[in-house]
Each structure stands twice: as C-alpha cells, then as structure tokens.
Amino acid sequence: MYYDLNVPLPSAAELPRTLSFLSTLGYTTLALSTSLSGKLPNQLPVPPPLPSHPGLSLLTRLTLTLSDPSANHRLSNFTSTYQILALRPTTEKLFLAACSTLECDLISLDFSQRLPFALKHKTVGAALLRGISFEVCYSAGVADVQARRNLISGVQMLLRATRGGRGIVISSEAKNVLGVRGPEDVINLAVLWGMGQEQARDAICGRMRVVVRQAESRRRGYKGVVEVVEDGERKRKAGEQGGGGKKQKDGQGGQGGEGKKMTKAEKRAAAQKVKVEVKA
Numbered sequence: 001m002y003y004d005l006n007v008p009l010p011s012a013a014e015l016p017r018t019l020s021f022l023s024t025l026g027y028t029t030l031a032l033s034t035s036l037s038g039k040l041p042n043q044l045p046v047p048p049p050l051p052s053h054p055g056l057s058l059l060t061r062l063t064l065t066l067s068d069p070s071a072n073h074r075l076s077n078f079t080s081t082y083q084i085l086a087l088r089p090t091t092e093k094l095f096l097a098a099c100s101t102l103e104c105d106l107i108s109l110d111f112s113q114r115l116p117f118a119l120k121h122k123t124v125g126a127a128l129l130r131g132i133s134f135e136v137c138y139s140a141g142v143a144d145v146q147a148r149r150n151l152i153s154g155v156q157m158l159l160r161a162t163r164g165g166r167g168i169v170i171s172s173e174a175k176n177v178l179g180v181r182g183p184e185d186v187i188n189l190a191v192l193w194g195m196g197q198e199q200a201r202d203a204i205c206g207r208m209r210v211v212v213r214q215a216e217s218r219r220r221g222y223k224g225v226v227e228v229v230e231d232g233e234r235k236r237k238a239g240e241q242g243g244g245g246k247k248q249k250d251g252q253g254g255q256g257g258e259g260k261k262m263t264k265a266e267k268r269a270a271a272q273k274v275k276v277e278v279k280a
Contacts, residue, residue: 002183003208005031005061005084006108006137006171009048018177019053025182029057029212031084033173037065047082059083059212063108066094079103084215086135092117099127105215106133106169111154112140112147119161128167133211134158136203137173138189139180155193165195169211170203 009032010018022030034045047060061084064075078085086106089095095117098107107127109115124134136155141148159165170190174180181189183204190200 001028001209002026002204003029003031003169003212004172004180004204005029005059005106005169005208005211006033006063006086006135006173007031008033008035008173008175010176014176015051016053019051019056019058021177022180023053023056025180027183028055029059029208031059031061033061033063033086034082035063035065037067039068040064044077044081061086063088066090066098069094069097075102075104080219083219084211090116096123099123099130099132103218104132105211105218106135108135108137108171109154109158110140111136111151111158112144114150115154115157119157121161121163124158124161128162131214133167133169133207134162136168136170136193138170138186139172139174142179142181152193155190155195159194165199165203167207168195168199168203169207170200 004022004027007018007022007030009015019030032048032050034047036045045062047062050058050060060082062078062082063086064078065088067090075085075087084106085104086108087098087102087104088108088110089098095107098104100123127134136151136158138151141151158168162168170186172180172186186204187197187200190203191197195203
C-alpha cells in the first residue's frame with residue numbers, strides 16, 4: 001500500500017482524472033489537501049465531499065501555513081474537522097511551537113526554498129516524541145533546478161536533525177499530474193537525497209500508515225473529550241432536577257407533618273369539650 005498524503009484538491013472536472021492517474025501509478029491511499037495561508041478565516045472551510053473510486057482510500061487534509069503566532073490558539077478549531085492536519089511554519093518561533101505544543105499530524109516544510117531557520121535535533125526530537133512526522137514534498141523540485149538543489153540540501157539537513165531519517169514521510173504536493181511520480185520513482189529520488197532504500201520505501205508506506213492511524217486516534221480522542229464533557233453536563237442537569245424534586249417532596253412531607261399536628265389539636269379540643277359536657 002502506497003500513500004500520497006498531499007494531493008492539492010483539483011477542480012471537480014479534474015478530480016476523476018487525477019484519482020485515476022494516481023491509482024494507475026500504484027497509490028492506494030490519498031489525502032486531498034486544502035491549503036490556507038495568511039490570516040485564518042473566521043468561517044472554518046468545510047472539507048469537500050469525498051468521491052468514491054475503486055481501489056482508493058480517500059482522506060481530507062488541511063495544510064495551514066503559519067505566519068502569525070497570535071492565531072495559534074485557534075488551531076484547535078480545525079482539529080476535528082479534517083482527517084489530517086498539517087502545519088507549515090515560516091519562522092523559527094513557529095517551528096518551535098509546532099514541534100513542542102501545537103496539535104497536528106504533520107509538519108510540512110517547503111524545501112523548494114531555503115529555510116529561514118536551522119533544523120535542530122532537540123527541536124525536531126520533541127516533535128518525534130509527540131508522534132508528529134515531518135513531510136517532504138518533491139514535486140517543486142521535479143522541473144526547477146534551483147528548487148531541486150534547495151530540496152536536496154533541505155532533506156539532508158532534516159536527515160541530520162532526525163539522526164538518520166526517523167519520522168520522515170514523502171508526498172507529492174503536485175498541482176497537476178505532470179508533477180507526480182510513481183512509488184518506485186519516489187523511492188529512487190529519496191535515495192538520491194541520501195535516504196536508504198528501505199527507509200525511502202517506509203516514507204511512502206509504513207510511516208504513512210502510522211500517520212493515518214495516529215490522526216484517527218487524535219480525532220477520536222478529541223471526540224471523546226467532547227462526549228465526556230457533554231455527558232458530565234447532562235448528569236449535572238439531571239442532578240439539579242432530581243435535587244429539586246427531592247426538595248419538593250420534602251416540602252410536601254413538611255405539609256403532611258403540619259396536617260398531623262392539626263389532627264392532635266382537634267383531638268385535644270374534642271377531649272376538653274367532652275369534659276365540659278360531663279361536668280355539666
């Protein structure tokens with residue numbers, strides 16, 4: 001099973017052709033990606049409805065290019081909406097936040113351009129400990145010579161930071177079918193970058209499977225938290241209603257007690273009346 005978890009969502013007219021082509025190349029799991037950059041919108045973009053295609057498993061993905069640290073607190077709004085959430089930090093501060101605190105499944109770095117920050121082992125290791133993978137996208141380096149040089153240099157820096165390539169996945173990010181390569185070609189490209197052959201195969205197969213499973217666990221965990229909170233709220237309201245009913249019942253019991261006291265008073269009055277009549 002081969003994966004490409006970064007397929008930019010094509011137009012409705014191009015989608016069937018794109019899916020058929022990727023299936024023919026040998027891919028079995030694809031993530032159709034929606035990208036957002038700049039200021040995050042107030043209205044959350046809705047994932048597109050996924051078509052059905054024989055032999056393909058399709059997922060939704062959101063790629064957020066981070067440029068404003070003040071918007072980080074809003075990322076939780078995207079957690080349960082898309083099946084895969086990828087972050088693309090543009091500064092060292094945002095890269096550190098993505099590795100250490102922000103919720104995501106992938107950190108996708110644009111290696112077609114020179115990174116404005118260094119990849120340090122300690123920072124990268126923090127992301128790996130949290131189960132986050134690093135994504136390398138190859139399509140930009142297919143046709144452009146300078147982009148290819150930057151890509152090779154960036155991947156080698158990532159290999160050093162991960163101490164040999166742990167947690168790396170490879171996707172296309174191809175905007176059209178001309179930028180896509182088959183799984184074996186991708187493996188050969190990765191070997192040229194400095195990865196071992198089995199490691200390169202794992203980057204489009206085994207490690208990708210881990211990303212998808214962990215993304216599903218993240219979404220289930222988020223839903224579980226919501227369900228627990230909602231269940232607790234229901235129990236609290238039920239307890240308040242039950243407490244009110246008990247108080248009402250206690251109040252009725254109090255009224256019953258007053259009724260018994262009145263009955264005793266009537267008995268005493270009747271007894272005194274009898275005594276008076278006897279004396280008379």
